Amino acid sequence: MAGAPRFNAIRPSRLHTPTNRYRSRFVTAKNSNAAFSTTSRLQSYEDTLKNLKIGADTKATANVKESLQWGTKIVGGVKPGVEGEHLGLPVFPSVRVAQEKARPDATAVYVPGNQTAAAIEEAIEAEIPLVVAVAEHVPIHDILRVGL
Template sequence: MVIPDGSDDDTLPNLRIDQNTRVIYQGFTGKAATKNAKDTIEYGTNIVGGVSPGKGGQEHLGLPVFNTVREAMEQVKPQASSVFVPAQFAAKAIIESIEAEVPLVVAVAEHIPVQDMLRVQEVLRTQSRTRLVGPNCPGIIAPEQCRIGIMPYKQYAKGVVGIVSKSGTLSYEAVGATTKAGLGQSIVVGMGGDMLPGTTLADGLKLFFDHADTKGIIVIGEIGGEAELNAAEVIREYKRTTPNPKPIIAMVAGRTAPEGKTMGHAGALLSPRDASAEAKAKALEAAGAVVVPHPGLMGSEMKRLMAVD
């Protein structure tokens, strides 16, 4: 299987969320979406409504409900959609947002069938308006400005470090370390562990290279796939062509993982064809990233690197 390396670079700017980003929910009146939306509204995210087929014209949490994403686009003009529908219906919901030309779609669901995600990837490749984050990911957050996803947001702090990660848990640890170091985060992107992700580690890196509020970058990979090797190529080219490159810290989890065993989610599977975690870490280091053994070191190490730079 050929795993696509994200969608078109033209949609990378759609990841630059902030306090003005207008967000809708798909599956808005469902239990999970309702709980998440309450927390997210309290956080300060600009939620402008949601979609629940058959419930259009109603209000939920004081916000309008629409039957379709296209109706929502016409009436409240969202810039992002948070997909909170069960895995078996998630691909259809994602495609609906792509067809309505929502700039950013975030899908947190895991266990979406591979054939469904192949269809989503085919649709993504036919257009240049929509950027997908996920599925099987915590989402994306600009701390203290905009949260689209399920991350435990209380430890996040507005700041200067951009983080892109395959692992949700390790991204939380990197956030904790950079918050403790007083650096905070500019944007944190969860690539997620799906075999067919909408946004990759390389995509996240490209976002941060040109993001004025990001002064340092953290990239977290793991076993399975080639996202880390692609990220290494992007870092090498960036370091080669940029006069004053931003410091980049990298980590690759799963160095002791057994071959052929899925570790937590579909994408974290070390197959005989894959590069090992050790090989990926060496590639990132050779490209110019500073590789650390665990995320607890990321805050202090980034502080040191930024002081040098």
């Protein structure tokens, strides 16, 4: 077809030869002009970008720090089976204990998607009036069950 637009930018003349007739038209690493790093330089955990590190600055901790700076009154946190203190705030072993001791008006749920429904249900059972879930990839059946 003369004058027909070509949508493949990778050597279109080679794509229609008999040996390449069934080749995919999608760009692959082998065919692309993109440069990929092949360095063998070993890097340590300290070289990791700060926002990708796991530990002291997780999403929940970072959000609490920022919320405290904005003046939000945070009464504590929950870590199952652990009691103590973090960022000067009490850490409770369960949502029920947090509700009894701190009497929160709301809760923010920071758990992986597959644990979100159970965490929301625990907050509902503890009769916390407002539950805000911050999660990605929550299974559809969990969303329907909890009513997100």
